[in-house]
Amino acid sequence: MTEAVxxxxxxxxxxxxxxxxxxxxxxxxxxxxxxxxxGSAFAAQVRFPAGQVRINxxxxxxxxxxxxxxxxxxxxxxxxxxxxGVWYRARPYHDAYAIPLGNFEPGHGFVPDYSVYEERMExxxxxxxxxxxxxx
Numbered sequence: 001m002t003e004a005v006x007x008x009x010x011x012x013x014x015x016x017x018x019x020x021x022x023x024x025x026x027x028x029x030x031x032x033x034x035x036x037x038x039g040s041a042f043a044a045q046v047r048f049p050a051g052q053v054r055i056n057x058x059x060x061x062x063x064x065x066x067x068x069x070x071x072x073x074x075x076x077x078x079x080x081x082x083x084x085g086v087w088y089r090a091r092p093y094h095d096a097y098a099i100p101l102g103n104f105e106p107g108h109g110f111v112p113d114y115s116v117y118e119e120r121m122e123x124x125x126x127x128x129x130x131x132x133x134x135x136x
Contacts, residue, residue, distance in 0.1 A: 010079035
């Protein structure tokens, strides 16, 4: 059996990620920060261990660091050309890359298994499916 290989990129294609194997988690987040980051009602991301992610064009990525109310930091990387968010690393999980689900090529097969900060969910949003863990 061959190991799954999935590809993701920014909008202009200057920064590309190749992910092998299965992700740690596919999550949906309804917190204010993720809403602002995604520009939508929630953000969906796929988290892979760092050793399973290869990045091409990393030198074209820019970083912005954010410190949350908890005091933990997150490093957000975006394409310096088109501005697309391409990955982030948040403490305590700096050894993993969270890549926006929408950056993956069609046919990726990812389905959320985790939905968090649902008390902040927009009233018209519903995250439904078998096996999804829901947290407020």
